[in-house]
Amino acid sequence: MTHNIYIYMLIMAAVTYLIRVLPLTLIRKEITNTFIRSFLYYVPYVTLAAMTFPAMMDATDSPLAGAVAFVFAIILAWKGASLFVVSVLSCIMVFIIELMPFIR
Amino acid sequence: MQTNSQAFRKGIQHGVPIALGYFAVAFTLGIVAKKAGVTALQSFIVSATNSASAGEYVGFTLIGENAAYIELAIMTLVANARYLLLSCALSQKFSSDMRFIHRFIVGWFVTDEIFGISISVPGRLNPFYTYGAAAISVPAWSIGTYLGVVMGNVLPPNIVSALSVGLYGMFIAIIIPPSKRDKIIAMLVVISMVVSYIATRVTLFAAISPGTRTIFITVVISAVAAILFPRREKEAA
Numbered sequence: 093m094t095h096n097i098y099i100y101m102l103i104m105a106a107v108t109y110l111i112r113v114l115p116l117t118l119i120r121k122e123i124t125n126t127f128i129r130s131f132l133y134y135v136p137y138v139t140l141a142a143m144t145f146p147a148m149m150d151a152t153d154s155p156l157a158g159a160v161a162f163v164f165a166i167i168l169a170w171k172g173a174s175l176f177v178v179s180v181l182s183c184i185m186v187f188i189i190e191l192m193p194f195i196r
Numbered sequence: 197m198q199t200n201s202q203a204f205r206k207g208i209q210h211g212v213p214i215a216l217g218y219f220a221v222a223f224t225l226g227i228v229a230k231k232a233g234v235t236a237l238q239s240f241i242v243s244a245t246n247s248a249s250a251g252e253y254v255g256f257t258l259i260g261e262n263a264a265y266i267e268l269a270i271m272t273l274v275a276n277a278r279y280l281l282l283s284c285a286l287s288q289k290f291s292s293d294m295r296f297i298h299r300f301i302v303g304w305f306v307t308d309e310i311f312g313i314s315i316s317v318p319g320r321l322n323p324f325y326t327y328g329a330a331a332i333s334v335p336a337w338s339i340g341t342y343l344g345v346v347m348g349n350v351l352p353p354n355i356v357s358a359l360s361v362g363l364y365g366m367f368i369a370i371i372i373p374p375s376k377r378d379k380i381i382a383m384l385v386v387i388s389m390v391v392s393y394i395a396t397r398v399t400l401f402a403a404i405s406p407g408t409r410t411i412f413i414t415v416v417i418s419a420v421a422a423i424l425f426p427r428r429e430k431e432a433a
Contacts, residue, residue: 127422183362
C-alpha cells in the first residue's frame, strides 16, 4: 500500500510538537526536588558536549580540519569570543585547513 | 529589565550563527529529502513545522521506504525524545507571571541550538528572545531544506564541509564559558565528550542511532552528576 505524503508530514509535525510542548505546559510550577533540579541543570551541558565531540570531526571532509577547528573554537570561547565569532571562525579555519594540499 | 523588543533583537543577533549553521545542515537534509521523493515545497513545510535535524532525517528516510504511519510516529518520537528533556529544563526558566500562551509558542522552537542560547540567558527567559532567534533561524532552516532539494549538489564540497562545523562551533561557545566558571561543569563536559567518543567508535555501541546514544549519555551522566553534586536552590536557578 502507498501512503499519503501529507499524512506522513502531519504525523511528523504533531509528534515533534507534542514532545516539546507537553513538558512546557504541564510543568508550570517550579520543581523543588533537588535531584530533579540538579539533573535538569546539567542536561544541556552534557547533551551539547556529547553532540559536539566527536561529531565535529566527522562533519568535515578531512577529520583533521574538524579536529583543529574543535581546539580552535575552545580557545576562542575560553577567551570570551561571542557565539557568532566562534562559529564563523571555526568555519573559516576548516576552509583554510582543507585548502592545504597535503591534507587530502 | 529588558523590554520585549530589546529581547527580540538580542535573539535575532544571537540567532545569526544558528541560522548560518542551519542553512548548511538543512541543505544536506534537502538532498536526503530529494532522494526520498519529497518535493521542495513539502520539505520546506516539514522543516518549518518540525525544525528537527535528526527527526527529519529519520522521517525523510522512512518516507522514502514507504514505512507504516505508526513506524514513522514511533521513530519520530525516538529521534526527538531529547526535546522532552530540553523542554523540562526550559519549563523552569520562565517567570511564573508570564502569559501561558507563550509556552505553546516557545514549544514550537525548542531545537538544540535555540534551547542552548535560551537556557543560557542570565536569570529568567523572556520568550521574545527565543522568538527573535527562531525568526531568523527557522526560515534559514526551511529555505535551506528547500534549496537542498532544488539545487542538490551545486555548492562546492569544500564550502559545505566548512559550513558544517558552524553549529558545533556554536555549541562550544555555549558550553565553554560556564565550564570556565564552574569546575563541575568543566568536568562533565570532558566526561561527556570522552563517553560520546567511545560510544561512537566502539562497534558495540556504534550500531545505536546517534539520537538514542545522545539521550542515553545525557540521562546517565546528568543523573550521576545530580546525585554526586546536587546543586543548592540558589545555584540551580
